[in-house]
Amino acid sequence: MTVRADERELRDDALNGLELSARLDRIWRTPSGLLGALMSVDHKVVGRRYIATAFAFLLLGGILAILMRIQLAGPEQTFLSADKYNQIFTMHGSTMMFLFAVPVMEAFAVYLVPLMVGTRNIAFPRLNAFSYWMFLFGGCFLWISFALNVGPDVGWFAYVPLSSLQYTPTKRPDVWAQMITFTEVAALAVSVEIVVTVFKLRAPGMTLDRIPLFVWAMLVTSFLVMFAMPSIMVASTSLILDRLVNTRFYDSSSGGHPLLWQHLFWFFGHPEVYIIFIPGTGMVSAILATFARRPVIGYPVIILSLIATGFLSFGLWVHHMFVTGLPQLGAGLFTASSMLIAVPSGLQIFCWLATLWDGRPVYRTPLLFVIGFIVIFVLGGLSGVMVASVPIDTQVHDTYFVVAHFHYVLIGGAVFPLVGAVYYWFPKITGRMLSERLGRWNFWLAFVGFNVAFFPMHILGLIGMPRRVYTYTADMDWAHLNLLSSGGAAIFALSFAVLLVNVMINLRSGELAGDNPWDASTLEWATSSPPPPQNFDRIPVVKHRDPLWLDSASLPVVAGLSVERRELLLTSLAEAEPQTREASPEPSIWPLLTAIATTVFFIGSIFTPWAVLWGTPPMAVTLIGWFWPGGSKEDEE
């Protein structure tokens, strides 16, 4: 290579200790002030915002759930009108799936993956900032619409023709479809960042078989996002086109077909479940190793499971369509794949059980949530095996049995690990510990409340209660179990109140954590809590899958990176051999401006197709501003 860095440039091999830290801090710090905050491209700043915003949407979605449980606590109640109820259940599903579950997992990845692979920032940090703004604006767009009584009311799946202009002439389905576009853009951007971060920014020596399991999980998840979400993009775009400019994709009188929508939606919708669940398994593995005090047994088995699950998740979508009158053999094929996904899931569970079996468990709150996860998720997985069977599914499809099933899978498989992860990584993110006492309350309220709320729904489904009904008649024998379920929901909600209080109290005044309060083994614990803007003063060198357990006193590092400008170390894909010292972008306001221009374009285009014309130039201008070299040192080299 002919280009060499300026030999006079100051490098980190010439400095040490505090001087090195201070210099790097100055280079990598987010600028101060409001403008500085809006310009930030630090993955930790963006990640924190992402996490907080996603939890805010969890709170909103949770309030909707409580409203629904109040309405259904007894027969023929009039607490909510049919119209309100339909908006609320649609908003609940859409918020939880698109504004909470997927973003929160990506948010944790944005924060943790660069730290865990031992680098200084995520790949494409400006894209990362842009992604956050798109997510925020999309979520606000949906919720402001709801406040204005234009909240979508056609279900989070928006089946045509109910969501077509003919049967829903309001703007409600457009709001839903365009919110999807917002969150898809955000999610796709993060996925590419994660993939490139994992592929290229790993610390030297972190070969493919030394990547922490959480990072592996996020890698697989990111690939799922990249291959699943284009499908819903095509779907939501075609729906908007049908409603806005009279295309005929779903108009059966002009050659369109309603089932095309269902295929497109579920080709995304089923992998979506795994996009939410696989990060949960990554969190479980991370927490388990630390609190069982030994590495997770069967590292390769778990990764094989993740990869197999990832592939298989693309061949299950038709099990959402077993009652649409498809050929029975076709349906049977999807039974085959759906059943077999139990094998990789089971193998993972057995690895975790074996780890607990051999380990010396330390019963702190994160571990409690992992144990709760195993108990709940296995039940959800088993009811999943039931709905994979065509004959059984014809009875339980679209009933409360399915509602119970997927809440066991999603809350058990993702929210329990997630809350455990909050307790686990809160010290790293804030530098302070959460209260263990409140943590125990939190766990037991969640565990009991969840099961009381959702277990009875299995029975409700079997005794005939369909989903998505705003009420039921008094002669249907469903009242008692519904009341019980609503009571459980109240307890479950209380557990989140405890979590909120715990976070609020300890955010500023909690006990100081130190670098590695749990004596964990992965690299994010090798730096201070919270980490400095540069993450690591020197990039670590990895020689073992559990580097901090191999040697907790001293960290092997590389030297030779610039301390005058933002520089990352790129390494090779499989062996993680150092390859280049690539520049990492400076803070910039352009991602925010681009997000604003894109928002104007997206919202405009649900009202008039001409928005494509007048909405594009501002986007082009802001994008050029984003990519045009700013004259800073690393750009000009």
Added chain:
Amino acid sequence: MPIRMRTALVPFATLPLAACAGRQSTLDPQGLQSAQILNTLFIFLSVAAVVWIAVVIMLCAGLLRRKRAFDQPLALHQPFERTTGRVIFVLGVATLAIVLGLSIVSYAGQRTVFAKNEHALTLKIISHQWWWEIRYENDSPDKSFVTANEIRIPAGQPVKVELESADVIHSFWVPSLTGKMDLITGQKNELQFTAKNAGIYRGQCAEFCGLQHAHMAFAVLALPADEFGRWRDHENQSANSPTDQLGRQGEQLFRAKGCALCHTIRGTLAGGQLGPDLTHVGARTTVAAGTLPLTPATLGAWIADPQHIKPGNYMPKMPLQSDELIAILHYLEQLK
């Protein structure tokens, strides 16, 4: 497991659930298909219960067992690691065997449930927001008739329903008889089932179809064959003419107030196609698609203000004086 033993176990295992089985329950099968599905469900349920309990026991045992002492997390005991690897492999193979076995059970069930009988009695169901149109079609038009929200079938005979939708997607579901099948715009689906015994079975729309999805039920009345024949012959006939002055007045008002624009009453000038056929409405068991049992009081309340009982449905509230309402109600009651 031998079939006989299995069927003997079914009622036993589902007893705690059957206790709360209502009138729209998969746990109280009254059809050949629903019984077959419950068999499959029971096998899956038993396996699932055993597996779940086994996992929880393994979890508890793993947590509670006496642990050997070690303080370095990486000081692994190699023979243990190897044994564990083997145990996980064996458990994986066991999982595989279980799911393959369950798959075979599922395919077998699927084959039985969807088996077709060419001699089945055929009727057509067209779903509307938010009611059901039922058409008994025959090669000769004078033996074809239309009814709504109530399906009468002969008990013990296979029935084939052809499913179509007039507007959005709905789903036809009578859990006591068989699993559900969607009614999809622009597509023709069909479903076969056989009611084992005479009785009344409730069904309900199971696919979200808009505002009043919750109030879109119907009843299946399985009748003994001869009774079904009599009902069919009667249903073929046009509506009864009103026998008294009040009834005749009601018939006139039915047209004058616009009811006839949407509803058909065969044998009269009322020929509207938008709402349910009311030719023999007085003989039905429910009003407003299973929302209320049909009595003079409920029918009157429904005509007086349909938007109160089922807000947002497509039957408008008509301005009626109370005497007009009474006359129309009297007329409709006579349409048996």
Added chain:
Amino acid sequence: MTAAERHPKLLYWAGVALGPLAWGINLQGIYALAHFSCETTKLTGAIMSAVLAVVALAGTAISARAVRRGAGAEWTDAQGGGPRTFMAWLGVGSGVLFALVIANQLAASLMISPCLR
């Protein structure tokens, strides 16, 4: 690097790729051919599944060969540091797993008629 060393390196991940590929083709293939096989021989799907299960297992065989040759590096489980052998092991598992999925689909096409709706 000699040619002999490069060869296993190129294909060490074959099992990871071939298994899912065969399964995807099988799924789409039987689905697309359902109409055709209803009108002609009912065994089209089963034959295709059998062939594709062998393809998936071929992936396993290639990966297993790469494991035997060391795939260019040593691999010790707890430490890590031999990513190619590691990927080859994943290929071995993945090929077998997807062959089993295909076998289950084969069972489905033997038990359920392609004409049944």
Added chain:
Amino acid sequence: MRQTIVRNVAGLPTFGYGAHSGPWWGAMGFMALEGMGFAIAIGAYLYLYAVNPNWPIGAAPPDLWPGTAETIIYLLSIIPNEMTNRVAHRQDLAKVRVGLIAMSVIGVGLLVLRGFEFAHLNTRWDNSAYGSIVWLVLGLHTTHLATDVGDTIVLTVLMFTRHAKPRRFSDVTDNVFYWNFVVLAWLPLYVLLDWVPRL
């Protein structure tokens, strides 16, 4: 934690080409997901083709000449594209400028031709599901074409400013790489749009 320096990476270059560069992998990622978008759109087309007994619905197949002309130009454009790639690797600024100008002109020409193609589809988006999916598929590809042409033009301008520093050559090679994707994505679409309706 005590740090032990075990290695010095000061000698590494500050940018790389292809798999050694971050942006290249980013482009790979976006191509993968956009490629999936094309695959899904093709799948939707084939689904509608399969459920409809008549195809194309109520229209004549598209006129062949615009699509065919485009296909020929796309294939030929690979030659100047690859030449640009080679000179960018050699960091020959003058030739890179020529290559980028050529690619910009070709891109604009293709956009104009694309306008004719829309005009000769012989169906409107609101005629039938056939018209809708044809417009969607072609529109999707046009978006990619327009984005890449815009990118090429901006890069061309950039290479005439003081910002034309060595690391920009890596950006040029990424742009070359992306153009190949646009070409590659077009080929199945050409068969789908122009020949499947003639089956």
